[in-house]
Amino acid sequence: MKTKALSLLFIILSMLHIDATASSKVSIRGIVIEKENGNALSYATICLADADNKTICGTTSSDDGAFVLSTDAAGNFILKVSFIGFLDTIIPITLENSITSIDVGKIPLISSQSNLTSAVVTAKVPVIEQKLDKIVMNVSESVATQGSNALEVLRKAPGVSVDPSGNILLNGNSVQVWIDGRPSNLSGEELQILLSGTDGSSIDKIEIIAHPSAKYDASGSGGIINIKTKKNFAKGLNGSLKGSYNISPNDKPLNQTNGALSLSYRNDKSNTSINYSADYKESYEKITSSTIFGENRALKGNTGSNWINSNNLIRINRDQFLDKKNIAGFVINAMKSNTKSNLGTNTWNKLYINGDLANTTTTRNDGKDSYGYINANLNYTHIIRDGDEFTINADWGNYDIDKDADQKNTSISPDGGILDRHRFRTNSEQGINIYSLRVDHQQKILGKLMGEAGFKWARSITDNNLLMENLIDGFWQKDNGQSSLFSYNEDITALYATLAGQAGTKWNFKGGLRAEHTSSKGEWISTGTSTSANYIDLFPTLFAGYNPSADLRLGLSYSTRIKRPNFRQMNPFRMYIDASSSIEGNPELTPEKTNTFSLSAGYKNHFNLALTGQFTKNVIIQSPFIDTQSGERIIKWDNFGKQSFTGASISTSEYPLSSWLTFNGNLFIAQVSNKSNEYKNESLFSNGYFNLTFMLPKDYKAELTGFYQSGIPYGKFDIDPTGQIDAGIKKNFAQNKAQISLMFYDIFKTLSTTAKYSEPDGTEYIFENKFSNQRIALSFTFRFGQGKAYRSRKVGNLEEASRVGTQN
Template identity: 30%
Template sequence: MKTIILLTFLLGSTLLIKSQSTISGKVIDANGEAVAFANAVLYLAADSQMMKAEITDMDGIFKMSGLSQGDYHLKISFVGYTTYESETFSLSDNSTKSFDNIQLITDENVLDAVEITTERALIEVQPDKTIFNVEGSVNATGNTALELLRKAPGVMVDNNDNIILLGKSGTQIYIDGKPSPLGGEDLAMLLRSMQSSEIEAIEIITNPSSKYEAEGDAGIINIRLKKDKRFGGNANINLGYNQGFYAKYNGTVNMNYRNKFVNLFGMYSVNTGTWRNYMDFDKYMDELNTFTNSINKHSGPYNSYKFGSDFFLNKFNTLGFIVDGSFNNTKNYSTSVVNIFDASTNDPVSNLDASSESNGNQVNLHTNVNYRFDNLDGNTWNIDGDYGNYDNTNNAYQPNTYYDPMADTIIEENIYTSQAPTLINLYTANVDHERKLGPGKLGAGIKFSYVTTDNTYDYYEVINDEEILDVNRSNNFVYEENINAAYLNYAFAVKKFNISLGLRAEQTNSIGTLTSLVETADDTVTRQYLDFFPSGGVSYSINQKNALRLNYSRRIQRPNYQDLNPFEFKMNELSYRKGNPFLQPQYTQSIQLTHTYNYSLSSTLRYSYTTDFFSSVSDTAADGAGYIQTLNIGTQQVFGLNVSYPFSITKWWSTYTNAGVFSLHNEGVISDDRPIDLKQTTFNLYHQSTFNVTDKFSLELSGWFNSPSVWGAVFQTEANWSIDAGAQYKVFKERGNIKVAYTDLFNTAPWQAKQDIEGLYMDVEGGWESQQVRISFSYLFGNDQVKSSRNRKTGI
């Protein structure tokens, strides 16, 4: 009740505040569709001096604040359209002017005379996010989504494929505006199945508003898939070949048909071949020391698809449908050799050959129904209904053979097999509404989500060629989670200030039920809790070239189902992973101050404080085996400075540089009350240069550097870096495109790390096929007239 009263007071108070010296508007085409990325430029009427420039957002909206009194005129331009120029208008102190529907008219002379192409900057820095335009990058060719994230500004991927954003773990992955319900290895598998040829852009959002789900305390990474933006019928094919340690092949087909009444689109891609990674780790424990060399190979094919339609019922109403998913048939082969020594005498005890094979099938399906109303005057309704089904199976064969290190004879042989199916069903529904209210804009919405995860793990010991079920290691774990959410946003302007306030409430109900063949304690863990997540921001226009923005948010990171399952998943006889049913969610409060200069140079100071911080930790069991478990450790503080600057040195040489320094402090305890107090300052750098040699030929050079850093809670890494080079040539009247890239030129991307806790010291190094030659060819069939399409976001 107190919260409702507070919100009412805040919204009521804003109605008394009068917006001052602000203009805004929406740009549309002849069909009432929003025109994104149009240039809006304000000039003084007296001498045509440019006073301010903005770019329309995905909804065609622009806004200019902090303007002085005077007479002005406005110009709107976009390639393929005639330029709109307003009549002269006056602004007095404390005044506003709204251009509700600026309609651009197609320039037929331009369309007939030339083939229109527009190129966005490879990196766009916007007030609320950074956009990595994958489609325009040569060095992105042939990458999977997981590999692309390693190249994205401010992003790192650790040895367990966890995604770290601006020095902090707990990143939520979105795909086309919807949060992925997958976590851990399941999420990594999904990202490996997505190719760069499917992806239009990667959006990095470090301080999301209350409109976004509160999950993801480090921020949100939204992977935006391609959707054609042209009238008529067309198709785009992309074929690629990658050569690393092994060969890989990929292909993508995108199809689209659009007229005034309907937009039909489809995509299919396949990625096949063999991928290799390795990890060598030395463990020093109380009883034993082990030295392990492991190589893992996995092969496809990985398939993904997306089909959908938008029906334009009239200029205000749109109805859309989407079906997308993936189906993968994977094979994994791992060779692992472990040399075992007595810790006290350093004498060899035995050698373990723990090679294994596994076969997996992943079938993922997602459907969406969307209705959108837009009266073209700031009043919108968006309704989504979603269903997702994720059906994964994995069957493994795991022999463990111990050899006498002196005589090279077999001491003991143990063979195990396992079957591990996982079935996830997800249901969501959400309603979002925006409208003008008083001097500002009100946003509100509700969302319901329900997910069930059914995990079965059947573990067998093979004796005399007969599989005997191990009742101590086999189990079924069912996790159900329901989240009910509602939010309010309000944004308004006061003189040179733009203010946004938001509050999101999320009620979480979850139950985890373990069914095993032996009695265990805590078979069922139930949780119910209600959380409030405030957010807000204040921006201030110092002058025409300088602006400041201050943001605050509170967010949550919930443990995933894999981390909650209490049973053990063996990797070999000396290592396994187990869950923690008592794992609590972690909460993060963050504040950031951003300065932008000339709409390009962006500098951000950021501080975050996390309570109940959880992370995976490697430890040692009583029998000397090593295991990995996720634990609530304590607190984490991250203080950082990030600077990004897109800059064109000449007409033919454009650059983007992102540099960040982060100071991290993890403090708490792990099992048996062993304290952790780890501090680390990390520097990372990303740079990309594009050289447009001719209209058809361009070169690209990009690279990244990470200084010593921390993965998770206690894993300390050494510095690593990488440089990529690529070339692009346009053929067949620029309908075709040939790209060639050589990644990790000096093979410096592999990593090294250590962990030092009481009872276990580890030295680890590892890597993937970072050094590859990649070749791709793409070709566009059909109509290539530029045409904006609506930006669909689904409910999941």
């Protein structure tokens, strides 16, 4: 059945395909390269002009140096190719009605500094680019990436934030995080571990795809964030070595070290790369809470946690160029993370009745967490003809998550007497296997349209085992009520088709439809209960762009997305934080669905404006449940009514304040509404980012960056404002092969999370979470290899696996 459906899509595309001679338009294509070493030049400007030097049309080259221009003009013209740091190249071109396509081949640009022994070419790339279906944040040479990790870099992207559960949000909605065009395979705590262990200086750009096309999985109500790492296209053996040391000036200095090694070897037949990184991090977290409940009862708490975390990540990638039309490759990703934590003597809960202290419960919790995964991908691409290709991806992922905790609670009377002692331990084991197969095909239609069609199948198999034991009279006894055995299996089958093209020289569009069939079953074996689901969803997408002039561009987009609960959110076991706080999953969760509309406008290269409406139902969120007698707090995953964002964002990219100072910024302001049958909360929300880049003498570069997030309703919680200011300076030397940088993160120690929940009956719960984010980082990077000159830019598939989460 799957094969027939896929064949049908390909037949439809083939029937629609008409030879390009039916179009009167002429396409001009080519590739821009450096003459000195043959490397591709991205962001080169290509303009077609007439005899009066009037521009007919223009574009910029892509990452691989390629470009395509389309025009219906006829006559004699010139093709001008320019790039900062290179001499302009002009090519005479004659266009006739009988010609439909011209390939000018490779266009070599000569460096304007070619007389130097070791030229360093500087290309200015906008920090923020607004494209038809995404926002691109270029961070390749940002000082702020030095000594930082991927999570810290991601926090500064336009509209990005992290919620109290550790989920990455875009304009308040959850997203899927991808790396180099493939899903990261993680969510929640494990995604944070991966991003925290990924070297920030290895990132080239961050693509914020708020409205992914039908080609992408529909999962992620806020869209997709794709982190693209740096690539080395020079032939031969090349690489880099990086190390950094961080110190966090808390009551007790906390240390952090990390190192990264990147190697690549490229020749005419293959390209192989190996990336390895390791880090060690000491951190501290403090949570203070206050709960008012029942009749004149209050519970005040303090939780202090010390953490030691170590990560090892490796990525191996190989592409084999079988011939000019066939490429085969594989990608292997593996990670091992170990964490030790303890809640020391500074963890307690105090119960007050009518303002008088009734008892104090102290907690000590020693934990060990182990997380490991391995992902393997096999891929094959066949290029049928120019613009037509066929791709197959097969993926397998295996995840092992183990959590051990030993908790001791002691209840003490106001006069210091021992009222009760309770000790228990938990062991949680989670094993996940994910298999997927994806087939994609793209083909030209009617000579000027581009069609895509594809199929995907994915199977997820999850097993969870939680064992809880109480220490009674010196013997460990199983707690059958709190222990659980839970399994969850899911199959998703999808078909999609898209169509993109241009109408004249000013209009462009892309539309698509994706259909997904989901079949799932969860079994709570320890209680003999089960849940199942079987449904089909349709996800339309639409993008339209209009360029009335060379300086002004307009865009319109619409998309429908879904967020399925991750496997841990559905697992109904309880994870204890302290004597009075715990987090619990919910096997009855249903997917949330989001409809998003956006109207955007851009002016020249510096300003972009977007109006957005985002409407979500069945929001998956954590809701508090408070026992009115004991004050015990259970934070449970639940479906919460509806949520809406209606607002506007404005961004400024590379705006020159002076010859040595540029400004980049983004501001998002929206009216946020959370509604359920018994609850309603509305407020004005804002999220902002800024970057000031100082170009100093002797190749020094300094940056001041920061972000701010206003208060925002989060289900039944109200979250207070937060933000962060960073500053840094870097220096390149040794013919631009070496770099040293110094960064100061969270200068004013303002990054924290404070949330409040209240009910009409007077019940109230407030907590504040502070952690050791303030630190100073010293980093050194050295690049080596057989490539000639190093060019720097100075700038101011397992989608289901992204639901592998361990953060409740």
